[in-house]
Amino acid sequence: MNTCIDINLKSVWQKAVCLVCLGLLCWHPGFSQDRTQDSPQDRTLDRTQDSPLDFREVIYLQTDRDLYVVGEQLWIKVYKLDALGNKPDNFSKVVYIELLNQTGYPVNQIKLHVPDKSGSVGLTLSDTLSSGNYLLRAYTSWMKNYPAGDFSFRTISLINPFRDMENIGVRSPITVSEGRDTFHRVQTDKDLFLELNFDSSTYGTRERSKANIKATDSSGNPVKADLSVSISKSCLYNDHRTNIQDLVHSPGQEEPGFPAQYVPELEGVPELGFMPELEGVVLGGTMLNSLSDEPIVNEDIVLSIVGKTARCQVYRTRDKGEFYFNLDDLGVQEIVIQPADSSVSDYYVELEPDFHNGYDHPLPGSFYLDTTRLQALNQGIINMQIQNIYKPYRQSNAAGTPDVSEIDFYGEPEYRIQISDYILLKNTREVIKEIVPKVSVRVKDGLSSLWVDNGNNDPNFENKPLVLVDGVPFDDVDQILNISINEMERIEVINLRFFLDGHMFEGIIHFVTDEGRMAGLEFDRSIFRQAYAAFSEESCFRSPVYSNDSLKNSPLADFRNTLYWNPDLQTLEDGSSSFEFYTSDDTGDYTVIVEGISLDGKSGFIYKKLLVQ
Amino acid sequence: MKYSIILLLFLFSLSLSAQQAGQSDLQELYHNILHPSDVLLNGREYKYYFQPRVSSPLIPEDPLPSASVIIRGTEYQNVLLLYDTYKDLVVYYSPHTLFDGLINTVNVNSHIIEEFTLQLPSGRARFRYLEFPEGQEGLLSSGFYEIVSEGASNFIIDHGAVKKIQDGIVAYQYTMGRYIFNSGAVYKITGKKSLLKALSDQASEVNDYLKRTKIQVRGADKEELKGVLDYYTALKHSID
Numbered sequence: 001m002n003t004c005i006d007i008n009l010k011s012v013w014q015k016a017v018c019l020v021c022l023g024l025l026c027w028h029p030g031f032s033q034d035r036t037q038d039s040p041q042d043r044t045l046d047r048t049q050d051s052p053l054d055f056r057e058v059i060y061l062q063t064d065r066d067l068y069v070v071g072e073q074l075w076i077k078v079y080k081l082d083a084l085g086n087k088p089d090n091f092s093k094v095v096y097i098e099l100l101n102q103t104g105y106p107v108n109q110i111k112l113h114v115p116d117k118s119g120s121v122g123l124t125l126s127d128t129l130s131s132g133n134y135l136l137r138a139y140t141s142w143m144k145n146y147p148a149g150d151f152s153f154r155t156i157s158l159i160n161p162f163r164d165m166e167n168i169g170v171r172s173p174i175t176v177s178e179g180r181d182t183f184h185r186v187q188t189d190k191d192l193f194l195e196l197n198f199d200s201s202t203y204g205t206r207e208r209s210k211a212n213i214k215a216t217d218s219s220g221n222p223v224k225a226d227l228s229v230s231i232s233k234s235c236l237y238n239d240h241r242t243n244i245q246d247l248v249h250s251p252g253q254e255e256p257g258f259p260a261q262y263v264p265e266l267e268g269v270p271e272l273g274f275m276p277e278l279e280g281v282v283l284g285g286t287m288l289n290s291l292s293d294e295p296i297v298n299e300d301i302v303l304s305i306v307g308k309t310a311r312c313q314v315y316r317t318r319d320k321g322e323f324y325f326n327l328d329d330l331g332v333q334e335i336v337i338q339p340a341d342s343s344v345s346d347y348y349v350e351l352e353p354d355f356h357n358g359y360d361h362p363l364p365g366s367f368y369l370d371t372t373r374l375q376a377l378n379q380g381i382i383n384m385q386i387q388n389i390y391k392p393y394r395q396s397n398a399a400g401t402p403d404v405s406e407i408d409f410y411g412e413p414e415y416r417i418q419i420s421d422y423i424l425l426k427n428t429r430e431v432i433k434e435i436v437p438k439v440s441v442r443v444k445d446g447l448s449s450l451w452v453d454n455g456n457n458d459p460n461f462e463n464k465p466l467v468l469v470d471g472v473p474f475d476d477v478d479q480i481l482n483i484s485i486n487e488m489e490r491i492e493v494i495n496l497r498f499f500l501d502g503h504m505f506e507g508i509i510h511f512v513t514d515e516g517r518m519a520g521l522e523f524d525r526s527i528f529r530q531a532y533a534a535f536s537e538e539s540c541f542r543s544p545v546y547s548n549d550s551l552k553n554s555p556l557a558d559f560r561n562t563l564y565w566n567p568d569l570q571t572l573e574d575g576s577s578s579f580e581f582y583t584s585d586d587t588g589d590y591t592v593i594v595e596g597i598s599l600d601g602k603s604g605f606i607y608k609k610l611l612v613q
Numbered sequence: 614m615k616y617s618i619i620l621l622l623f624l625f626s627l628s629l630s631a632q633q634a635g636q637s638d639l640q641e642l643y644h645n646i647l648h649p650s651d652v653l654l655n656g657r658e659y660k661y662y663f664q665p666r667v668s669s670p671l672i673p674e675d676p677l678p679s680a681s682v683i684i685r686g687t688e689y690q691n692v693l694l695l696y697d698t699y700k701d702l703v704v705y706y707s708p709h710t711l712f713d714g715l716i717n718t719v720n721v722n723s724h725i726i727e728e729f730t731l732q733l734p735s736g737r738a739r740f741r742y743l744e745f746p747e748g749q750e751g752l753l754s755s756g757f758y759e760i761v762s763e764g765a766s767n768f769i770i771d772h773g774a775v776k777k778i779q780d781g782i783v784a785y786q787y788t789m790g791r792y793i794f795n796s797g798a799v800y801k802i803t804g805k806k807s808l809l810k811a812l813s814d815q816a817s818e819v820n821d822y823l824k825r826t827k828i829q830v831r832g833a834d835k836e837e838l839k840g841v842l843d844y845y846t847a848l849k850h851s852i853d
Contacts, residue, residue, distance in 0.1 A: 055635030082636075091636060142639075278643050279685060316649065324647050407724055410657070497658040499719050502650025 056083035057091050059152040061138045062595065064230040064565045066238040067377070069384040070129050070160040073122040074099075075541060077228045077567040078138050078152075079244070079597060080117055087601035088117035088226065092140035094277040094535075095119065096355055099156075100135040102366075104359045107134070110536035111281055111354070113328070118226055120567035122539035131160045133364035139356060142276040149361045157238075157367050161381045191218060192225055192604025196594055202611040203583045206546040206558070209610075210580040213594060215571040217602060222575025227596030229579055231564040231610065233383075234589040235376035243605040244595045274352075280328030281534050285337070285351040286321045290526075295321025296347055299339050300503050302473055306334040306529075308489070308516035309406040310471040314340060314501040329534040337528040340503060342475040349528035376588070383559035383586060390556050409500065410508055413492035414438075419485060428488055428511070429481040438495040439509055441481070448477040452495045452507030465507030466498070470518045479521050480511055489514045541565040546582045558584040569596070583612045644687055652684050653692060653705045655725055659718040663699075663785055670699035670774040670785040673733050676706065682721075682729040694721075694729055696740065699774040699785050701756040703729060703740075723757070735835060743769070753792065753799060762839045764846030766795035766812065770835065791838065805830040808841070815848045 057080060064075035076097060082089040093115055099108040107129055112121050139151040195214040203209050215225040275282045283303070287296045296317055303313045303325045315323045327333075337349050369377065415437050425431050429448075432439055438453045452465045467474055474480065494508040513519040543560060546552040564581040571577040590612060595605040663669060672695065680694035682703075693706040703721045723742055730739045738759045745755050753771065762768035771790040776783060791802040793811040800811035805823065808830050809816045822844050823830065828837050 055639055091639075275646065276639050276643055278640060279647075282647065314650075318646075326647055409722075411722055411724065494657065496660065497717070499654040499656060499658070499717070501648075502654055504717075 055091070055142075056146070057081065057089060057140060057142060058083045058086075058150070059095060059138045059140065059143070060244055060597075061097075061136060061152040061154050062228060062244070062567075063136065063154055063156060064562050065232040065236040066155075066241055067157045067159070067236040067380075068125055069381050069561070070125050070127040070158060070162075071388050072125055072384055072561065073539070073541075074125055074136075074156065075120065075122050075230070075562065075565045075567065076136070076138075077118060077120040078112065078114060079226070080114060080140075081597075081601070085601055086597075086603070088597055088599060090115075090117045092142055092277050093279060094281055095138055095140055097121070097123070097136065097138045098355060099123065100137060100359065100363065101130075102132055102134075102363055104363050106355065109355050111534065113280070113535040118568070120228075121536060122541065125158060127160065127162065129158055129160060130163065131158055131367065133157050133367040135364045137359075137361075140277065141274045141282060144274040144356050148356055148359050151356075151361070153361065155364045159377070159381060190602055192223060192596070192598050192602040193217065194227075194594055194596075194604045194606040196592065196606050196608055198592075198608070198610065202613055205583055205585050205587060205612060206544075206552050207583050207612075208546070208580060209583060210578065211592075212576065212578045213569070213571065215575040215577075215596075215598070215604065217598075222573065223571065223598045223602060224573060224575070225571045225596050225598040225602075225604070227569040227571065227577070227594055229564060229566045229569055229592070229594050230562065231581070231590050231592045232562040233376065233380055233586075234591040234609065235373045236380060236561060237591050237593075241593075243593075244597060244603045275324060280326050281354070283325040283327050283335070283351065283354075283532070285323055285349055287317050287323060287337075287339075287347055287349050288321055290346045290348045295319075296339075296344070297321055299344060300341070302336075302338055302340050304336045304468070304472045305329065306336065306516070306518060307471050308512050310408040310410065310468055310510055311406070312409050312468070312471065312473070312500065314503040316502065327532070327534045330537050331535075332531050332533045335528075335530060335532045336472045338473065340473070342473075342525075345525040348526070354533075379586070379588070380561050383561050386557050386559040387561075390558075393556055408492070408510070410494055410498060410510075413494050413508075413510070414496065415493040417491045417493075419488050419490060425485055427481065427485055428483045431485060431488070431491070432481070436491050436493060438493055441477070448481055450477050450509055452493065452509065454497075454507070455495050461497075461506030463506040465509050466505040468508065468510040469521060470511070470513055470516050472518060474518075474521060474523070476521070476524050483511070483513065483519050483521075487513050487515070487519050541567075543581060544584075559586045560584045563590055569594075587612045644685075648685070651707055651709070652687075652725075653682065653689065653694075653721055654707055654717075654719055656705075656722040657720045659697075659702065659704045659720040663783065667779075667782050668784040668786070670697050670787075671695040671704065672698055672772060672787070673731055677732065679732040680730060683727040684725050686727070694731065696729075696731060696757065696772065698772045698787060699776065703757065738770075738772075758792075761835050762842040764842060765849040766793050766842060766845060768793050768835075768838060768842050791835075793842070802838070803831065808838075812841075812845050815845055818848055819845055 060079040060081060062077040062079070068074055078095050078097070080089050080092065080095070081087060082091075093113065095112045095114050097110050097112055098106045101107050108123060108126070110121065110123065112119055134156050136154045136156055137148075137151045139148075143150060193216045195216070197212050199210045213227065215223045215227070217223050275284060287299065287301060288294065289296055297319055299317045300314050301317060301323055303315070305311045311329075313325050315325060317323050323337075339347065417431070417436050419431065422431075422435055425434060429441065432441055432450070438455060440451050440453065442449050442451055449464055450467055452461055454461055467477065467480070469480060489512045492508075492510040492512070496507070498505045498508055541562075541564075543564060544551070544554070544556075544558050546554075563584060564579070566579055569577055569579060588611075590610040592608045592610050593605070594607075595603075597603045676693055676695055678691045678693040680692050681688055681690045682692060682694060683689075693708070695704040695706075696702070697704055697720075703723065703726060705719045705721050706716065707719065708716055726742065728739060728741050730737055740757045741760050743753070743755065743758050745753050759770040759772060760767070761770060769792050771792065773788045773790065774785040775788055777786055778784070793800045793802055793808070795811050796814075800807055802808050802811065809820060812819045819841060822841065826837075826840070828841065830838070
């Protein structure tokens with residue numbers, strides 16, 4: 001009898017579950033939306049279109065240590081994770097990183113190109129910064145559609161021994177924070193277990209050190225993982241330093257005051273408007289009529305970058321005058337935005353802010369020095385100064401702009417006239433007349449224009465060609481023809497129709513000057529021209545190698561506060577990996593931290609002490 | 614309890630699938646907004662320099678909208694693409710985009726193409742732009758090559774054309790070269806001897822395989838040669 005009742009109850013329960021599931025199936029936007037009815041072209045970033053909102057991403061932000069001295073490099077690693085499963089994800093390709101002071105003012109901002117699931121960068125801490133706590137925050141453009149509280153944060157402390165030392169308070173160690181780490185946390189099957197073994201427990205100065213790492217899951221199976229390693233003076237870490245497992249497993253439980261690693265709550269109401277960045281930095285903005293403030297719609301506009309390489313993009317403005325360009329350049333570039341049709345003159349451009357404005361999250365509190373660490377910190381400050389003295393004698397940390405051979409958007413031109421290959425003529429007008437093939441000058445009503453012969457024995461093209469000066473469309477031909485020939489490097493000609501982003505040009509003539517800065521030409525109409533920072537230039541951690549006696553006996557003093565930083569240590573199929581480095585001239589306690597995440601979202605963390613004597 | 618777990622798992626899977634759907638929707642939305650125009654309309658107009666009735670360096674001979682191309686990580690299918698074997702150009706016909714009332718043929722900028730495929734009489738052919746250092750004797754020049762096999766060694770086909778005068782008229786004759794990359798060296802495959810030289814570390818086993826399968830290397834089609842390369846890759850993996 002009991003069995004019978006039990007079965008009936010189960011049956012009722014099963015039915016209830018099925019009904020709930022069916023109800024959810026019908027309700028859930030991922031299933032209920034009829035995708036075939038919705039033309040992709042008609043869709044915009046509209047809050048009523050809720051399906052794209054289903055995707056959320058988060059960033060985990062990691063630094064080589066917690067305490068820095070101005071003039072040092074702050075080494076950063078970012079992991080891109082999908083918000084739901086906390087698995088490494090590669091959606092957005094740009095991560096915005098900002099350093100905010102205690103009033104929320106950004107003192108440093110960079111855009112980091114992260115083509116893979118994680119990326120790293122070094123940030124130079126300017127000696128103009130005051131001592132105190134700073135907040136490092138990271139986010140993607142897509143994350144800007146949600147409250148800033150969902151960004152990733154980490155507090156760092158900065159000491160400027162040359163100014164504002166009175167900002168720093170001194171107090172005894174806080175016992176509450178001591179021992180607050182993840183070692184007492186209950187381990188779960190979401191954990192990544194890391195084993196770290198050095199070839200010795202102590203090392204001498206300038207000695208090679210090697211370590212092996214093994215990554216396994218809770219069952220002991222080897223795991224492929226993306227790890228980072230930092231080895232710094234122990235006094236430069238906080239006792240309560242949080243790690244990747246705090247983000248993944250135990251959000252919300254932070255100590256009083258501002259948490260070292262702020263954990264986002266993904267319940268915010270989205271405010272859509274920012275594009276995800278799936279290639280490079282999206283440069284968005286609006287073109288408006290300067291007389292009426294009305295948007296200029298359906299107008300082909302050209303983005304160009306001032307320089308010797310022509311990199312133009314064309315975009316047809318949308319319903320509200322919006323435009324979007326994709327930039328994947330390094331460093332600060334001078335950009336020009338103008339209508340392709342030079343007769344459109346009364347316009348102005350408003351660019352969308354690239355970094356997030358303001359904050360709706362806590363800011364870091366006051367900075368207190370731990371009295372037990374004063375002596376060690378003082379040594380750290382001296383180390384920084386020694387390192388900076390010897391810096392010019394060492395190889396630069398900055399990798400610099402990669403030597404990428406840039407290609408003009410039109411590829412190889414049909415004709416390239418290198419001015420230095422020819423006898424010196426009087427001016428550019430004469431060069432065109434005497435040397436440049438397929439190009440002619442016509443003068444009408446006192447104004448010159450350039451025309452391209454398409455080489456078909458037909459008349460010239462009916463429309464004027466695209467005329468560029470140092471990569472920028474420029475239609476005042478008389479000014480170009482008056483450029484001193486001494487300033488001109490080369491002239492390139494394409495005497496074919498050219499299609500660019502849906503726009504057709506009847507030929508292209510590109511004048512490239514020696515300096516690549518438009519030779520002081522002035523536009524006869526207002527144009528939008530300004531410096532724009534795209535990706536920050538790459539940098540990588542470098543440390544001396546003492547592989548032979550000659551190097552080991554180098555007179556260059558080596559007092560690194562961070563002995564080793566490797567943001568990209570990958571374990572193999574068998575879960576193993578290794579790294580090696582050389583100790584410096586500074587003896588004492590060092591802390592080794594290895595942390596990371598596996599492909600399926602298991603996160604792990606291990607730390608060890610290292611003694612150099 | 615069991616059903617509660619099932620319900621929770623179901624809800625989680627719903628969220629996951631919504632997350633995935635959201636991501637793909639966003640990608641689609643991004644490409645529609647950032648690249649609203651025909652992405653293949655990027656390059657010079659393509660000018661015919663031959664008489665199609667005499668001979669054509671374009672493959673395939675019968676153009677059908679059956680090609681596909683990958684640009685900026687996005688695959689565009691069923692497009693009308695041709696490959697100019699003489700000039701090493703990818704030619705695109707866009708019947709939907711008219712300029713001055715004319716259908717334009719475009720020589721697509723090679724540096725934006727990650728990969729393209731054509732339907733050839735020999736089957737589906739996947740092309741990719743390969744860069745080779747200039748001025749190194751014996752190596753191929755940079756350009757588009759058909760990628761047939763990628764494994765322990767790579768097998769590529771160079772589709773080309775030579776210009777000839779036939780009966781007083783300029784004609785373009787199709788040529789095909791088969792190459793294997795192995796251990797940093799390039800080998801042109803003309804017969805069994807060159808194939809065994811290219812796969813010299815497993816020459817004996819590969820020779821046995823050729824005998825067993827009765828493959829005549831000189832006349833073998835690309836699928837047969839691909840089979841040999843797959844066998845070679847399996848041999849290498851078994852050793853590792």
